[in-house]
Every structure is written in C-alpha cells, then in structure tokens.
Amino acid sequence: MAKFGLSQAVRRIEDPRLLKGHGRYTDDISAAGQLHGYVLRSPHAHARILSIDTAEAKAIPGVHAILTGQDWLAEGLGQIPCAIPLKNRDGSPRAETPRYGLAVEKVRHVGDPVAFIVADSLAIARDAAEAVLVDYDILPACTDLATATDPGQPQLWDSAPNNLCFDWETGDKAATEALFAKAAHVTKLEVVNNRIVVASMEGRAALAEYDAGSEKFTLHAGTQGSWLVKDLLAKVVFNLPPEKFRVVTPDVGGGFGMKLYLYAEYALCCWAARKLGRPVKWAAERMEAFQSDTQGRANLTLGEIALDAEGKFLALRTRNIADMGGYLSTFAPFIPTGAGTKVLASVYGFQAIYANVLGVLTNTVPVDAYRGAGRPESNYLVERLIDAAAHELGIDRIELRRRNMVPPSAMPHRTPVGQNYDSGDFATVLDAALAKADWAGFEARRAESEKRGRKRGIGMAYYLEATGGDASERAEMRFAQDGMVEVLVGTQSTGQGHETAYAMITSHQLGIPLEKIRVVQGDSDEIPTGGGTGGARSLYSEGTALLATAATVIEKGKQAAGEALEAAPADIEFTGGRFAIAGTDRGIGILELAMAQRERAARGETATLLDAAEIAAIPAHTFPNGCHIAELEVDPDTGHITASRYIVVDDVGHALNPLIVRGQVHGGVAQGYGQAVMERTAYDPETGQLISASLNDYALPRASDLPDIEVELMEIPCETNPLGVKGAGEAGAVGSPPAVMNALVDALRGSGIHHLDMPATPEVVWRALQEAKRAA
Numbered sequence: 204m205a206k207f208g209l210s211q212a213v214r215r216i217e218d219p220r221l222l223k224g225h226g227r228y229t230d231d232i233s234a235a236g237q238l239h240g241y242v243l244r245s246p247h248a249h250a251r252i253l254s255i256d257t258a259e260a261k262a263i264p265g266v267h268a269i270l271t272g273q274d275w276l277a278e279g280l281g282q283i284p285c286a287i288p289l290k291n292r293d294g295s296p297r298a299e300t301p302r303y304g305l306a307v308e309k310v311r312h313v314g315d316p317v318a319f320i321v322a323d324s325l326a327i328a329r330d331a332a333e334a335v336l337v338d339y340d341i342l343p344a345c346t347d348l349a350t351a352t353d354p355g356q357p358q359l360w361d362s363a364p365n366n367l368c369f370d371w372e373t374g375d376k377a378a379t380e381a382l383f384a385k386a387a388h389v390t391k392l393e394v395v396n397n398r399i400v401v402a403s404m405e406g407r408a409a410l411a412e413y414d415a416g417s418e419k420f421t422l423h424a425g426t427q428g429s430w431l432v433k434d435l436l437a438k439v440v441f442n443l444p445p446e447k448f449r450v451v452t453p454d455v456g457g458g459f460g461m462k463l464y465l466y467a468e469y470a471l472c473c474w475a476a477r478k479l480g481r482p483v484k485w486a487a488e489r490m491e492a493f494q495s496d497t498q499g500r501a502n503l504t505l506g507e508i509a510l511d512a513e514g515k516f517l518a519l520r521t522r523n524i525a526d527m528g529g530y531l532s533t534f535a536p537f538i539p540t541g542a543g544t545k546v547l548a549s550v551y552g553f554q555a556i557y558a559n560v561l562g563v564l565t566n567t568v569p570v571d572a573y574r575g576a577g578r579p580e581s582n583y584l585v586e587r588l589i590d591a592a593a594h595e596l597g598i599d600r601i602e603l604r605r606r607n608m609v610p611p612s613a614m615p616h617r618t619p620v621g622q623n624y625d626s627g628d629f630a631t632v633l634d635a636a637l638a639k640a641d642w643a644g645f646e647a648r649r650a651e652s653e654k655r656g657r658k659r660g661i662g663m664a665y666y667l668e669a670t671g672g673d674a675s676e677r678a679e680m681r682f683a684q685d686g687m688v689e690v691l692v693g694t695q696s697t698g699q700g701h702e703t704a705y706a707m708i709t710s711h712q713l714g715i716p717l718e719k720i721r722v723v724q725g726d727s728d729e730i731p732t733g734g735g736t737g738g739a740r741s742l743y744s745e746g747t748a749l750l751a752t753a754a755t756v757i758e759k760g761k762q763a764a765g766e767a768l769e770a771a772p773a774d775i776e777f778t779g780g781r782f783a784i785a786g787t788d789r790g791i792g793i794l795e796l797a798m799a800q801r802e803r804a805a806r807g808e809t810a811t812l813l814d815a816a817e818i819a820a821i822p823a824h825t826f827p828n829g830c831h832i833a834e835l836e837v838d839p840d841t842g843h844i845t846a847s848r849y850i851v852v853d854d855v856g857h858a859l860n861p862l863i864v865r866g867q868v869h870g871g872v873a874q875g876y877g878q879a880v881m882e883r884t885a886y887d888p889e890t891g892q893l894i895s896a897s898l899n900d901y902a903l904p905r906a907s908d909l910p911d912i913e914v915e916l917m918e919i920p921c922e923t924n925p926l927g928v929k930g931a932g933e934a935g936a937v938g939s940p941p942a943v944m945n946a947l948v949d950a951l952r953g954s955g956i957h958h959l960d961m962p963a964t965p966e967v968v969w970r971a972l973q974e975a976k977r978a979a
Contacts, residue, residue: 208711209707209708209711209857209859209860210857210858210859210860210861211707211860211861212860212861212862213703213707213717213860213862214703214862215700215702215703215862215863216702216703216706216717216718217696217700217702217703221454226454226456227453227454228405228408228425228453228454228455228456229405229408229409229410229423229424229425229453229486230405230406230408230486231453232410232423232453233410233484234410234412234482234484235482236481236482237410237481237482237483237484238267238321238322238323238475238479238481238482238483238484239321239322239323239324239325239327239328239483239484239485240319240320240321240328240468240471240472240475240483240484240485241319241320241321241322241325241328241329241331241332241485242316242318242319242320242467242468242471242485242491242495243316243317243318243319243320243332243335243337244313244314244315244316244317244491244494244495245306245310245312245313245314245315245316245317245339246313247310247313247339247341247344247890247891248310248311248312248313248344248346248566248567248886248890248891248892249309249310249311249312249341249342249343249344249345249357249359249566249891250309250310250339250340250341250342251308251309251339251340251342252272252306252307252308252309252310252317252337252338252339253338253339253340254336254337254338255271255273255317255318255335255336255337255338256335256336256337256338257269257271257318257335257336259334259335259336260320260331260332260334260335261331263322263327263330263331263334264327265322265323265324265327266320266321266322266327266328266331267321267322267323267479267481268319268320268321268475268478268479269318269319269320269321269331269335270305270318270319270320270321270471270474270475270478271305271317271318272303272304272305272306272307272308272317273307274305275303275304275305275307275474276303276307278474279442280303280304280440280441280470280474281439281440281441281442282301282302282303282439282440283302283303283304283440283465283466283467283470283530284302284435284439284465284533285299285300285302285530285531285532285533285534285535285536286435286533286534287531287533287534287535287536287537289369289371289536289537289540289562290371291369291370291371292370292371292372292559293370297368297369297371297531297536297562298360298362298363298367298368298369298564299362299531300359300360300362300363300368300527300529300530300531300564302467302530302531303467304316304319304440304467304470304471304474305317305318305319305467305471309342310339311359311529311530311566312494312528312529312566312567312568312569312891313494313891313892313893314491314493314494314495314568314893315529316467316468316471316495317337318332318335318337319471319475320332320335321475321479321483342357343357344357344566344889344890344891345357345358345359345366345564345565345566345891346565346566346567346886346887346888346891347565347888348501348503348524348526348563348565349503349524351366351526351563351564351565352365352366352367352524352561352563353365357566359529359564359565359566360564363564366563366564366565367561367562367563367564368527368531368536368562368563368564369536369540369560369561369562370559370560370561370562371536371540371559371560371561371562372557372558372559372560373540373544373557373558373620374544374555374556374557374558374619374620375555375556375557375619376557378518378554378555379518379519379520379555379556379557380557381555382509382517382518382554382555383507383509383517383518383520385517386509386510386511386517386518387510387511387512388509388510388592388595388596389507389508389509389510390507390508390510390588390591390592390595391505391506391507392505392506392507392584392587392588392591392958393503393504393505393506394503394504394506394583394584394587394960395502395503395960395961396500396501396502396503396504396579396580396583396940396961397500397501397878397882397883397884397960397961397962398498398499398500398501398526398567398570398884399498399499399500399501399573399878399882399884400493400496400498400882400884400895400901401459401460401461401496401497401498401499401573402492402493402898402901402903403456403457403458403459403461403462403496403697404456404457405425405455405456405457406486406487406488406489406491406492407424407425407462407466407468407486407487407492407495407496408424408425408484408485408486408487409422409423409424409468409469409472409484409485409486410422410423410424410472410482410483410484410485411423411469411472411473411475411476411482411483411484412476412482413473413476413477413480415480418447419446419447419448419449420436420441420447420448420449420473420476420477421448421449421450421451422436422448422449422450422451422469422472422473423451423452423453424450424451424452424469425452425453425455425456425458425462425697426450426452426455426458426462426463426695426725426735427455427458427460427462427463427695427697427735427736427737428452428463428693428694428695428733428734428735428736428737429450429451429452429695429725429726429727429730429733429735430450430693430727430732430733430734430735431463431464431465431533431735432450432464432465432469433445433448433449433450433727435465435533436448436450436465436469436470436473439465440465440470441470441473448473448727449726449727449728450727451725451726451727451728452695452724452725452726453725455695455696455697455698456697456698457697457698458695458697458698458736459499459573459574459697459874460497460499460571460572460573460574460576460737461496461497461499461571461572461573462697463533463534463571463572463735463737464497464532464533464534464571465533466495468485468487468495471485472484472485489897489898490896490897493568493893493895493896493897493901494568494893494896495568496568497528497532497535497568497569497570497571497572497573498528498567498568498569498570498571498573498884499570499571499572499573499574500570500573500579500580500878501525501526501528501567501570501884502523502524502525502526502539502580503523503524504521504522504523504524504580504584505521505522505523506519506520506521506584506585506587506588507519507520507521507588508520508588508589508592510592510596513606514596514598514602514603514606514607515552515606515607516551516552516553516554516607517553517554517555518553518554518555518556518557519547519548519553519555519556519557519585519588520556520557520558521544521547521556521557521558521559521584522558522559522560522561523539523543523558523559523560523561523580524561524563525538525539525560525561525562525563525570526563526565526567526570527562527563527564527565527569527570528564528565528567528568528569528570529564529565529566529567529568529569530569531569532569532570532571533571534571534572534576535562535569535570535571536562537577538570538571538572538576538577539560539562539577539580540560540562540577541577542572542576542577542578542669542671542738543560543576543577543578543580543581544558544560544577544581544620545578545620545621545622545669546578546581546582546622546667546668546669547581547584547585547620548618548619548620548622548667549581549582549585549586549665549666549667550608550609550627550629550665550667550828551585551604551607551608551609552607552608552609552613553618553619554619555619556618556619556620558620566891567886567891567893568893572737574871574874574932574933574936575668575871575933575936575937576671576737576738576933578668578669578933578937579875579933579936579937579940582664582666582667582668582937582938582941583664583940583941583944586664586665586666586941586942586945587941587944587945589603589604590662590945590948591957591958594952594957600663600945601633601637601642601663604633604665605630605633608629608630608633608665609624609627609629610630611626611627611628614626614627622669622826623823624826625823625825625826625921625922625923626826626856626919626920626921626922627826627828627854627919628854628917628919629665629828631917632665632828632829632830632852632853632854632917632919633665633830633852635830635852635915635917636663636829636830636831636832636850636851636852636915637663637830637832639832639850639852639913639915640661640663640832640834640848640850642661642663642832645661645834648834649661652836656838656839656840657836657837657838657839658836658837658839658950658951658953658954659834659835659836659837659847659950660834660835660836660837660946660947660948660949660950660951660952661832661833661834661946661949662832662833662834662941662942662943662944662945662946662947662948662949663830663831663832663833663942663945664830664831664938664939664940664941664942664945665828665829665830665831665938666828666829666830666831666934666937666938666941667826667827667828668739668826668827668828668929668930668933668934668937669824669825669826670738670739670740670743670824670825670826670827670929670930671737671738671739671740671824672734672735672737672738672740672744672821672824673734673735673740673744673821674820674821674822675734675744675818675819675820675821676693676694676733676734676744676745676747676748676818676819676821677692677693677730677731677732677733677748677816677817677818677819678690678691678692678693678745678748678749678751678752678816678817678819679691679730679752679814679815679816679817680709680713680752680753680756680813680814680815680816681814682794682797682798682801682812682813682814683721684801686719686794686798687719687720687721688709688713688715688719688720688721688794688797689721689722689723690705690706690709690720690721690722690723690749691723691724691729691730691816692705692722692723692724692730692733692745692748692749693724693730693732693733693734693735693745693748694724694733694734694735694736694740694741694744694745695724695725695733695735695736696724696736697736699736699741699863699867699932700860700863700866700867701722701724701736701741701745702722703717703860703863704741704742704746704859704860704863705720705722705745705746705749706720706722707859707860708746708749708750708753708859708926709749709753712749712750712753712754712757713753713756713757713780713793714778714779714780714781714793715780715793715794719794732818738824738930738933739825739827739930739931739932739933739934740821740824740930741930741932742859742926742928742930742931743821743824743825743921743924743926743928743929743930744819744821746859746924746926746928747819747821747924747925747926748817748818748819750819750925750926751817751819752815752816752817754817755815755817756813756814756815757777759811759812759813759815760775760777760782760793760796760797760813761775761777761782762811763782763796763797763800763810763811763812763813764782764783764790764791764796766800766809766810766811767791767796767799767800768782768784768789768790768791770784770789777793780792780793780794781793782796793813796813797812797813800812800813821924822923823923823924824923825856825921825923825924825928825929825930826921826929827853827854827855827856827929827930827931827934828853828854829851829852829853829854829855829917829934829938830850830851830852830938831849831850831851831872831938831939831941831942832848832849832850832851832942833846833848833849833850833939833942833943833945833946834846834847834848834849834946835847835943835946835947835950836950837947837950837951837968839954839969839972841965841969842964842965842966842967842968842969842970842972843965843968844880844947844963844965844968846876846908846909846910846943847910848910848911848913849872849876849909849910849911849912849913849939849942850913850915851868851872851912851913851914851915851935851938852914852915852916852917853868853914853915853916853917853931853934854916854917854918854919854929855916855918855928855929855930855931855934856918856919856920856921856926856927856928856929857918857920857921857926857927857928858916858918858928858931859926859928861916864914864916864931865914865916867931867932867934867935868912868914868931868934868935869912869914869935870935871932871933871934871935871936871937871939872909872912872935872936872938872939873904873909873912873935874904874935874936874939875935875936875937875938875939875940875943876904876908876909876939876940876943877902877903877904877908878936878940878961878962879939879940879943879944879947879961879962879963880943880947880961880962880963880964881902881903881904881908881962881964882901882902882903882962883895883901883902883962883964884901885900902964940961944959944961944963947959947963947968951968951971951972951975954972954975954976955975955978955979956971956972956975959971
C-alpha cells in the first residue's frame with residue numbers, strides 16, 4: 204500500500220497515550236487556589252420550594268458561598284436554554300420550560316439542582332450541603348409517559364396544559380390517508396423505545412476561572428464541541444460578548460450526544476468563580492450523573508404500514524409520544540421531530556408518509572440526543588413493523604423487504620419526507636449479509652437448539668441513518684517550530700479516533716509521515732469556530748475542510764518553492780510530499796520548505812509561509828446504511844438470552860480507516876444490544892424516584908454478554924462530499940435493537956409470542972413464556 208495512502212487499517216495513534224494513563228481529562232486539571240463546588244439536588248421529583256435556610260451551612264469553616272435560585276435571579280443571569288424553536292400543528296409555538304442554573308420556586312425531577320455550595324474542599328462542601336435546610340411542599344409526581352397527558356395527572360408547567368409541550372407533524376397527511384383507504388392490508392404495531400441512561404465512562408466535570416482584569420472566563424469541561432457551550436454561556440446566561448469566554452475541552456471519555464449541551468454546573472462554576480475571585484471545580488459522582496445527565500430515547504410509538512395486494516408498501520403513518528422529562532434540554536424537541544422522522548422512509552419506496560409527534564413533560568431527568576438521536580427510534584419502528592406485516596401476510600420477511608427497496612437505478616432518490624439519497628445499493632448489501640450469516644442454513648441450527656431444550660431465533664434489520672450538523676466546518680494547518688504539522692479542527696473527539704483519521708487525511712494530501720502530525724482540538728480561543736461532534740458528521744465535514752486547507756497549503760507551497768528554487772510557481776509540481784521543478788530533479792521537501800520559509804520570515808526577509816486555514820461549505824448530509832443480522836438462543840426455563848452470532852454489513856461509503864470503522868460499529872452494536880435486552884431506566888410511579896440510579900441497579904452490557912461482532916464493509920461512495928464518506932459513528936446503535944428484537948420474536952413465535960418490548964430482560968422473557976403457556 205502507498206506510504207501515505209488512505210483506506211488502510213492504521214492503529215489509532217492516540218491509543219498508546221490513553222492506554223498508558225497519559226490522557227488528560229477535565230478532572231485531571233487543577234488551578235492554583237481552586238475551590239470545590241458541590242450541587243445540592245432535590246430528593247423529590249415534584250415539589251414547591253417554600254424556603255432555603257443556609258445560615259448553619261455558611262457558618263461551617265471553609266465554606267465560601269452557598270448559592271440558590273433566588274441568588275441567580277438577583278444576579279440577572281439568564282436561562283439554561285433550549286435552542287430549538289418548534290411550531291405545533293396549528294402554527295402556535297411549543298411550550299416554554301424556563302430553566303435556571305438552580306431551581307426557582309419548584310423542582311421537577313429528582314436531582315434538580317437546588318443550591319451550589321463552594322468550599323475549600325469537596326468534603327467540606329458535602330458537609331455544608333447536609334446543613335442546608337430546604338422546606339419542600341411535596342407534590343404528586345407524573346412519571347408514566349403513557350398516561351402523562353390524561354386529565355387529572357399532575358401538571359408540571361402552567362404553560363403546558365395536560366403536560367403536552369408540543370404537537371408537531373410532518374409529511375403529507377391527505378396523501379397518506381388516501382393510500383391507507385385503498386390499501387389491501389394494513390399492519391399496526393405499538394412499540395416502546397425504552398429510556399436510556401448514557402453512563403459515559405468519564406463523568407461530567409468543570410473547572411472555571413475568571414480573570415478580573417480582562418473580565419474573561421476560562422472554562423475547562425468535557426464537551427462535544429467548545430463553541431456551542433461558549434456561545435450559550437456568553438449570549439444567553441451571562442449576556443456578554445462571546446470573546447469574554449474561553450472554553451477548553453481536553454480529552455473526553457465518551458459523549459454519545461450527552462456532552463453536547465450547556466449544563467447548569469458549567470454556568471454555576473463560572474458564576475461562582477467570578478463572585479469569589481478564585482477558580483471553582485466540580486465533578487459528578489456516578490449516581491449524580493444518573494440524576495443529572497440527559498437521558499435518551501423514551502418513546503411510545505404507534506406505527507401503521509399500508510400495503511397493496513402485491514405486498515408493495517404504499518404509505519406509513521406514525522404517532523410518537525416522546526418524553527422530554529422535566530425541562531426541555533438544548534436540542535430535545537428536535538430529536539423525535541426533525542431528526543427522527545427524516546429516516547422514516549428508510550430504504551423503502553413509500554409513496555407517502557405522515558408523522559405526528561407529541562412532546563410530553565414528566566417528572567424525570569430531561570431527555571435529549573443519545574447515539575443516533577431519533578434515527579434509531581424510527582428505524583426500530585419500521586423494521587419491527589415490516590416483520591409484523593410479513594407474518595400477517597404470510598410473506599417471507601426478506602422477500603417483503605426486497606420487493607420494496609429503492610434500487611440503485613432510482614438514485615438520486617427523494618423520499619416522501621424530503622430527504623435526497625445520493626447513493627446506495629441496498630439489495631446487494633442485504634444479500635451479502637444473508638450470505639455471511641448463512642441465513643439459508645438457519646433452520647438446521649434451530650432444530651439443533653430444540654434438541655437441547657433451547658429456543659433459537661434469527662432476526663435482521665436494514666437500517667438507514669442520516670447524518671447531521673452545521674452547514675460548514677473549519678480546518679487549519681500550521682507548520683510549527685518543532686518540525687510538527689499542527690492540524691486544528693472544529694470537531695471534538697470523544698473516543699472516535701479523530702486524531703488518527705485527520706492525521707491520515709493530512710498525511711495523504713501532503714505526504715507527511717503520521718508521526719509528524721499533531722491534531723489540536725477543543726480550545727475556543729485557538730480555534731475560532733467549530734461545529735463540534737454529533738450526528739456522525741465529523742469525517743465528512745471536517746474531512747472536507749481538511750482537503751480544502753491542504754489544497755491551499757500546496758498552492759502556497761508552490762509559491763514558496765518557486766522562491767526557494769528560483770523558478771516560476773507555474774513550473775513547480777508537488778507529489779509525495781516534495782515540491783520540484785517540472786522535468787528536473789531539483790526540489791525540496793514540504794517540511795524542509797516550511798522550516799526554511801519560517802526562518803526567512805524570522806530574519807525579516809520576504810517569505811511565503813505554508814500555514815493555511817479554510818472554511819468548507821457542507822451542502823448535503825450523508826445516508827449510511829446497512830444490514831444487521833442477530834442469531835440468539837433463549838433458555839425457556841430462565842428467560843436468559845445468549846447471542847450466538849452477530850453480523851453487520853455496512854455501507855459507510857469510503858472507509859478511510861476500516862479498523863476504526865469496525866471499532867465504532869462494535870461499540871454501537873453493544874449499546875443497541877444493551878438497550879434491547881438489558882438497560883431499564885426505572886422510576887417509582889408514586890414518588891418519581893429513580894430506582895435504577897447506580898451501576899448496581901442499571902445493567903450495562905459487558906464483553907461477556909456479546910458475541911464476536913462480525914463487520915463487513917461494502918464501499919458505495921457518497922457523491923456529496925469529496926472523500927466519498929458516510930458517517931459511521933452512530934450506525935451500530937441504529938441497526939442493532941430491531942435486529943435483536945426481531946430475532947427474539949422469531950425464537951418465541953412458536954410459543955405464541957408475537958411481540959415483546961425493550962428491554963427484553965430474562966424476567967420479561969420468562970413471564971411472557973409463562974403467560975403464553977397459560978393462554979395456550
């Protein structure tokens with residue numbers, strides 16, 4: 204392979220540093236004279252705050268401040284914002300849920316911040332928190348999404364009668380109704396997309412400093428992009444110019460959407476640092492994270508699919524009840540609406556689609572983006588519906604999908620919900636997955652399992668993702684004095700391997716060895732703009748910006764080489780990291796040239812430096828797709844599920860680094876598998892207490908729960924970006940839940956079970972089998 208080639212399985216260059224414990228995370232950072240912050244949180248899901256007595260707590264030696272919601276208002280600080288405006292079906296705006304850094308008048312979920320204690324040590328701050336006396340008037344709590352909008356339920360906000368925050372729609376309702384009216388068959392299915400606790404390996408943390416002379420804040424925090432947090436802090440919370448804030452994001456140990464947002468604790472640390480004139484540090488404990496990090500999914504969805512007499516899909520109709528929690532988080536209204544519904548057509552040729560989404564408020568932790576952000580929920584509904592329709596019609600489930608897939612000849616294809624697919628060969632990907640999984644030989648394996656008293660099932664799901672994010676991205680390349688090339692990017696790695704991927708692109712374009720490239724990210728002062736990381740956007744957006752920047756470096760290099768070699772720039776060629784006069788052996792390497800030009804400039808001589816920065820427009824997003832096949836066994840005596848094999852065939856376009864892509868798919872599949880059969884976020888229906896608030900009570904998948912995940916990549920290049928890449932970061936989590944649940948239903952159908960909801964824990968499976976026995 205080419206020395207500087209792409210498409211190679213290069214091991215991640217950041218891993219030795221991280222695996223040896225040399226990573227630098229927010230909690231590793233300390234500042235001279237720092238104080239420690241602790242958040243006193245509500246023990247109640249719903250209550251009025253009658254009074255807060257801080258006198259005894261303030262008297263404890265070492266306590267510097269105890270801040271409350273009334274202090275926040277007195278300071279004139281703004282809200283922790285929801286950044287998504289939304290119109291209801293009738294054209295009216297969605298309800299507002301004003302949220303401050305600390306609760307004012309009412310708390311609306313267990314864990315709602317009530318007071319911020321700042322002290323010399325964390326131990327002192329904790330002791331002081333126990334001495335704060337809060338008088339609560341406890342109110343009934345609303346935690347059941349299915350009944351939250353019923354008359355008589357506890358009301359969270361006066362602005363949202365019956366707890367309905369928004370009633371939104373998309374698609375062509377009239378056309379959809381007309382197609383349903385003439386359908387030969389209609390299949391209905393109601394599914395649960397269970398609430399997920401994100402549980403990133405690294406908890407959230409913050410360290411804020413304030414310089415009184417420049418009146419500037421510096422916030423260190425683990426984010427998915429410093430610039431959104433900076434802008435919201437400056438413009439919305441503190442009403443200051445953005446240049447008064449510097450947000451620095453060091454290494455981040457997992458994000459999955461949850462670290463995109465401005466959280467109250469970041470603003471609290473900044474506020475306290477300004478008031479006290481000393482740095483303030485805060486870090487979440489694991490139970491605190493369960494009660495304060497945004498959670499994911501939490502949907503109840505009714506889907507209906509209309510088919511003609513030949514089994515061709517006519518129309519899709521959905522009604523989704525989406526839990527928003529106690530407050531609207533930063534992007535929350537967008538997740539089940541604009542994000543989720545744009546993939547409802549999936550890879551199939553529907554003529555019309557209509558979707559209605561109800562945003563509902565409950566006394567629970569706010570819900571926002573979680574790996575895939577709305578697209579896993581929609582794919583889950585469609586793939587479960589298709590399996591149900593196939594069973595009702597007596598049509599093979601593979602054949603039903605194949606009849607309805609959009610063919611390559613139809614590309615570009617515009618869906619009924621307005622998405623434009625530029626590329627894809629869905630049937631070929633499907634066939635490759637079936638062959639790899641030996642789908643045809645499954646019945647023999649089922650029979651063998653039956654001899655051992657086990658129930659075996661196989662399930663598949665074809666998914667389609669739609670990436671998202673800002674419409675532009677910036678990259679910068681600097682030739683540093685130490686001989687390294689610094690690549691400054693506007694995205695943020697949270698474990699995806701960005702340092703390797705961006706170094707590979709730079710190496711390929713400029714002919715520079717990987718070990719001479721240093722990727723810089725996360726500092727909003729050093730990098731003026733950035734779209735951050737989310738929506739599987741990083742490689743296609745930042746990669747496009749890197750290509751544009753590298754092209755500028757080469758053009759500047761030709762000018763500089765002309766100066767150094769005494770030739771016209773038009774006569775300079777660049778290849779393999781070397782500038783040379785065409786037709787001669789006279790040339791100079793790019794690193795040598797960059798250093799020489801820097802030295803000339805230092806001497807005051809005329810020089811063309813090779814440093815460059817470009818902002819690239821990102822006019823279109825991408826549509827990764829693929830087929831997941833799960834094969835599993837069920838022990839009917841215990842309900843225990845064993846996943847025996849898992850196959851993925853993915854079209855993520857050009858795989859820049861297949862090793863990283865496979866790793867991303869592995870992680871996504873593990874998260875989707877956990878959601879399908881293990882992860883249950885449980886709130887007490889009476890009190891609203893989160894009773895799965897620790898890793899003792901909330902089951903995350905371990906390596907022993909999963910089989911080897913076999914990933915094959917089929918490269919069907921995207922035509923909307925110059926790298927030909929499609930996002931891969933979220934794909935695994937999109938396809939795995941429906942594949943696993945379809946396999947489970949296939950295993951249990953012979954026992955009279957035709958539907959189960961996630962999470963299908965052993966208890967759920969065992970109870971379903973017992974009920975089926977009694978009904979037989």
